[in-house]
Amino acid sequence: MATLATAFPRTLPQTRMLGASFSWWLLIAPAVILMLAFYAFPLAEVLWISVTEPQPGFGNYERLLTSAALQRVWTTTLRICVITTAITLVAGYVVAYALVSAPPRLQRWMFVCVLLPLWISVLVRAFAWVTLLRSQGVVNQALLSLGVIDQPLRLIWNEFGIAVGMVHYMIPYAVLPLYASMRDIDPRLVPAARGLGATRLEAFRRVFLPLTLPGIVAATVLVFIFSLGFYVTPAILGGGRTLMVAEYIKLQILDLIRWGVGTMMATTLLVAVVVVLAIFARIVDFRRLFGSRH
Amino acid sequence: MDRSAQAGPVANVLAWSVLLFLLLPISIVFPLSLTDQRFLSLPYEAPSLQHYVTFFTSERWLTSTWQSLVIAVFSTLLAVVSGTPCAIGCWKLSTRLTDLVRVLMLLPIIVPSIVYALGIYRLWIRLDLLDTYLGIILVHGVTGIPYVVITVSATLANFDARLEQAARSMGASLWQTLCWVIMPRVMPGIASGAIFAFIHSWDEAVLILFIASRALFTLPRRMWDGIQENLDPVMAVAACVMMLLSMLALAGDLWLRRTRDK
Numbered sequence: 040m041a042t043l044a045t046a047f048p049r050t051l052p053q054t055r056m057l058g059a060s061f062s063w064w065l066l067i068a069p070a071v072i073l074m075l076a077f078y079a080f081p082l083a084e085v086l087w088i089s090v091t092e093p094q095p096g097f098g099n100y101e102r103l104l105t106s107a108a109l110q111r112v113w114t115t116t117l118r119i120c121v122i123t124t125a126i127t128l129v130a131g132y133v134v135a136y137a138l139v140s141a142p143p144r145l146q147r148w149m150f151v152c153v154l155l156p157l158w159i160s161v162l163v164r165a166f167a168w169v170t171l172l173r174s175q176g177v178v179n180q181a182l183l184s185l186g187v188i189d190q191p192l193r194l195i196w197n198e199f200g201i202a203v204g205m206v207h208y209m210i211p212y213a214v215l216p217l218y219a220s221m222r223d224i225d226p227r228l229v230p231a232a233r234g235l236g237a238t239r240l241e242a243f244r245r246v247f248l249p250l251t252l253p254g255i256v257a258a259t260v261l262v263f264i265f266s267l268g269f270y271v272t273p274a275i276l277g278g279g280r281t282l283m284v285a286e287y288i289k290l291q292i293l294d295l296i297r298w299g300v301g302t303m304m305a306t307t308l309l310v311a312v313v314v315v316l317a318i319f320a321r322i323v324d325f326r327r328l329f330g331s332r333h
Numbered sequence: 334m335d336r337s338a339q340a341g342p343v344a345n346v347l348a349w350s351v352l353l354f355l356l357l358p359i360s361i362v363f364p365l366s367l368t369d370q371r372f373l374s375l376p377y378e379a380p381s382l383q384h385y386v387t388f389f390t391s392e393r394w395l396t397s398t399w400q401s402l403v404i405a406v407f408s409t410l411l412a413v414v415s416g417t418p419c420a421i422g423c424w425k426l427s428t429r430l431t432d433l434v435r436v437l438m439l440l441p442i443i444v445p446s447i448v449y450a451l452g453i454y455r456l457w458i459r460l461d462l463l464d465t466y467l468g469i470i471l472v473h474g475v476t477g478i479p480y481v482v483i484t485v486s487a488t489l490a491n492f493d494a495r496l497e498q499a500a501r502s503m504g505a506s507l508w509q510t511l512c513w514v515i516m517p518r519v520m521p522g523i524a525s526g527a528i529f530a531f532i533h534s535w536d537e538a539v540l541i542l543f544i545a546s547r548a549l550f551t552l553p554r555r556m557w558d559g560i561q562e563n564l565d566p567v568m569a570v571a572a573c574v575m576m577l578l579s580m581l582a583l584a585g586d587l588w589l590r591r592t593r594d595k
Contacts, residue, residue: 060426062507063422063426063507064422064426065422067418067419067422067423067426067431067434069414069415069418069419070416070418070438070478073415073471073475073478074437074475074478075437077456077471077472077475078440078441078449078475078476079437079440080456081453082440082444082448082449082452084452084455084456085448085449085451085452085455088455130351130354131351133344133347133348133351134351134352136344136348137344137345137347137348137349149352151587152352152355152356153352153355154583154587155356155580155583156355156356156359158532158579158582158583159359159536159575159576159579159580160535160538160576160579161536162538162557162575163359163362163556164358165560166362166556166560166569166572167358167361167572168358169560169564170361170362170365170373170564170569171357171361173564177361177375180374207355210354210355211355239341264443267445268446268448270539271538271539275560275561285447288447288451289447292451292454293543298451298455301451302451305447305451306448308445309448312443312444312445313443316443
């Protein structure tokens with residue numbers, strides 16, 4: 040590499056002309072065209088429909104203020120998202136903490152446990168939860184035969200079932216950024232604090248925890264925005280009885296064919312996601328948290 | 334390295350319970366698929382393969398599996414062929430405008446699927462692409478591009494830009510530089526990206542509800558209907574088939590990472 044470095048110093052004279060950079064742009068073009076035509080354009084149309092159907096204007100948005108049903112959908116969504124995010128964060132933190140201090144071989148196995156669910160279809164996982172949690176399901180059967188309960192518990196088709204399925208889906212997304220932030224902490228810091236007389240808890244609370252704050256913020260944002268627009272798990276584990284915003288949108292479009300209200304709720308959802316991201320993108324460098332250390 | 338900041342026993346027990354919670358639903362599916370009963374349950378007497386026989390002789394399930402595979406292969410191709418040069422171009426030019434291109438490429442990961450589903454549903458109605466291979470492959474391919482761009486960009490981050498300059502100054506054309514200098518170095522990234530894009534299409538369960546209805550019924554689509562209507566034990570077999578491919582993909586990705594880090 041040394042010879043290469045002397046032969047081509049970083050201050051290589053700029054021989055590239057506009058023509059050269061044009062051919063690089065040609066490489067970028069196909070993806071950009073595809074993305075604009077088949078992603079950005081239809082997305083923009085959703086926003087457009089929300090202010091043009093059934094009549095032009097902000098009539099659809101007014102319903103947010105007047106319709107109790109719409110408000111209930113949003114409060115349900117936000118409540119479940121907050122609960123999910125809180126539980127996921129605690130669970131993810133514990134796993135990331137154990138992960139970062141585990142010996143390498145054990146660490147590899149723990150990583151597989153975290154990554155495996157991430158790779159398996161969300162639908163398969165929701166199906167698995169249904170078979171586990173329904174009233175004739177594995178969990179209830181086991182508890183009944185052990186005599187712990189004499190009536191099957193209602194574990195599914197309610198907010199409890201949704202929360203279980205969502206927490207399960209989200210934990211890996213919390214573990215990865217938390218782990219990334221813990222990995223970068225100097226491992227001598229906590230022992231140093233202990234050596235200076237801090238108790239185990241104090242050393243954790245006053246040294247370790249504050250240093251993981253960027254990871255905590257990133258994990259919170261990630262889990263929260265993924266939860267907001269989550270469709271499959273809430274739709275299956277909620278069984279139509281607990282409506283979150285994504286399923287409400289689907290009902291409006293495919294079953295009731297009310298494009299105005301459906302696209303309005305979709306736009307509101309999108310705005311919520313973008314606002315949360317915009318606030319926190321300034322605080323956390325998301326690019327750093329996803330693997331690349333540069 | 335001496336990790337003196339060892340997690341205490343309490344933290345370790347808690348962490349392992351969370352990990353078990355993560356594995357619980359995945360590990361229950363396989364035993365369920367071996368049931369000897371006519372309804373979804375754990376095997377009562379002895380494990381049986383009868384539902385596997387049903388799955389692999391059922392035309393409906395086999396057609397769905399085949400359609401899912403065809404769609405996943407072609408949409409992966411689309412994502413790789415358009416995403417790889419895009420990542421390379423952005424890396425090379427690295428201007429404000431390419432930063433914007435990168436954000437555009439990330440859209441499908443940030444925007445909830447349900448929002449995009451409405452837009453593409455509407456567009457496909459107009460273009461008469463509902464329920465067609467072309468329509469689904471375009472949608473899965475375009476939403477798979479981000480995975481390719483991310484993985485290829487990550488490999489390029491470790492690539493010495495002077496190698497490209499050296500090749501160009503010695504007279505290699507852009508095409509030759511791409512084929513002989515850049516591509517071999519980013520191959521692991523492309524392979525990872527392809528795996529991600531494939532699994533993305535293979536598992537995709539939201540957009541498909543909108544853009545396919547009768548002629549094309551992917552595996553996730555059929556599972557979705559099965560969960561809503563009747564939970565028959567063949568579903569557990571289908572779930573196992575889906576999981577098998579995911580696990581192969583994960584193994585492939587881990588293997589790629591290991592060879593890359595060496």
